[in-house]
Amino acid sequence: MNKPEQQPPEIADFYWMLQMLQTVDVGLVILERDYRIKLWNGFMENHSGITNKHLIDKEIFSVFPNLPRTWIERKVESVFKLGSPAYSTWEQRPHLFPFKSYRPLTGHSERMYQNITFMPLLDPSRKVSQVCLLVYDVTESVTNKLQLEDANIQLEKLSRTDRLTGLNNRGFWEECLQQEFRRSKRASELGKVESSLIIFDIDHFKPVNDTHGHLAGDQVIKAVAQCLKETARDTDFAGRYGGEEFVLLLPDTGVEGAFEVAERLRTKIQSLVVQHEDLELSVTVSLGICDFTTDLDSFNLWLERADQALYHSKHQGRNQSSVWSKELES
Numbered sequence: 001m002n003k004p005e006q007q008p009p010e011i012a013d014f015y016w017m018l019q020m021l022q023t024v025d026v027g028l029v030i031l032e033r034d035y036r037i038k039l040w041n042g043f044m045e046n047h048s049g050i051t052n053k054h055l056i057d058k059e060i061f062s063v064f065p066n067l068p069r070t071w072i073e074r075k076v077e078s079v080f081k082l083g084s085p086a087y088s089t090w091e092q093r094p095h096l097f098p099f100k101s102y103r104p105l106t107g108h109s110e111r112m113y114q115n116i117t118f119m120p121l122l123d124p125s126r127k128v129s130q131v132c133l134l135v136y137d138v139t140e141s142v143t144n145k146l147q148l149e150d151a152n153i154q155l156e157k158l159s160r161t162d163r164l165t166g167l168n169n170r171g172f173w174e175e176c177l178q179q180e181f182r183r184s185k186r187a188s189e190l191g192k193v194e195s196s197l198i199i200f201d202i203d204h205f206k207p208v209n210d211t212h213g214h215l216a217g218d219q220v221i222k223a224v225a226q227c228l229k230e231t232a233r234d235t236d237f238a239g240r241y242g243g244e245e246f247v248l249l250l251p252d253t254g255v256e257g258a259f260e261v262a263e264r265l266r267t268k269i270q271s272l273v274v275q276h277e278d279l280e281l282s283v284t285v286s287l288g289i290c291d292f293t294t295d296l297d298s299f300n301l302w303l304e305r306a307d308q309a310l311y312h313s314k315h316q317g318r319n320q321s322s323v324w325s326k327e328l329e330s
Helices: 009-023 042-048 069-082 139-159 170-190 205-212 214-231 255-270 299-315
Strands: 027-031 037-040 086-088 114-122 128-137 195-202 237-242 245-251 274-276 279-281 285-291 321-323
Touching (some): 027 042, 037 042, 069 086, 069 128, 170 237, 170 245, 170 299, 195 205, 195 214, 195 255, 205 214, 214 237, 214 245, 214 274, 214 279, 245 255, 255 285, 255 321, 299 321
Antiparallel strands (some): 027 037, 027 128, 086 114, 114 128, 195 245, 195 285, 274 279
């Protein structure tokens, strides 16, 4: 019986290598100096829908005209010139080849995220003769990371948000007030600084709760909070300070401007009609205003003075705005 003819070791190694290149779960693209394709492995075939035999010896930009040619040429030329690899991560460029993502765990990601390595291939004289692009599918790890980051953002938002109203909660808003106080202190050393604080609460709110119940009271609080959101500018800091009490910090706003904002807010709330079941509820608010002055030695004193102005509005009959002055100190 004749023995099967054995292949020379180098031929066997070649076929092993060829099989590995075709089946590895990484995209492999080998380019000549003129950007003709010499290898387009199974990974690239599966995701592009174009087979290796249809691409061999074709210039890559003629087949994929939407590729970022200038960026690729810069990367490839650096590899030929320096003889060392070049890299691109998904943070720099989410993908090079616009392949669809088919991973079941990342179905919400329409495109495959890719890390790319540009690897020099040397000829026998140790010169770079070709460049190999290694395309790594990092979609799953990227989407996991993005989901974690989004979850952390949501947790951070929850930690500083009042759940009933969606306004900044007391803890976070006080941090904002402290920062604005420090900023105003520093700015006052260089010249005039304008910054104001408004604090207000709902007039006769307890009877609303006692008569109509806490659900009705919550509806009123949410409606007032919505008026506050609509009145505040993007640069302002609006918050729920507790119960039916609200605050609005106005950077770069003097006392006259703050009074105008307070009156606009008061009028808006006064005309508000809150629907709760078959009820129509109306409320008013009393407001206190205090602008930043250089004699303030703490943010607490700033808040205390605004509060004194608020109680002045209460004592004067409610549904009005008052500005703090020395005469209001108790």
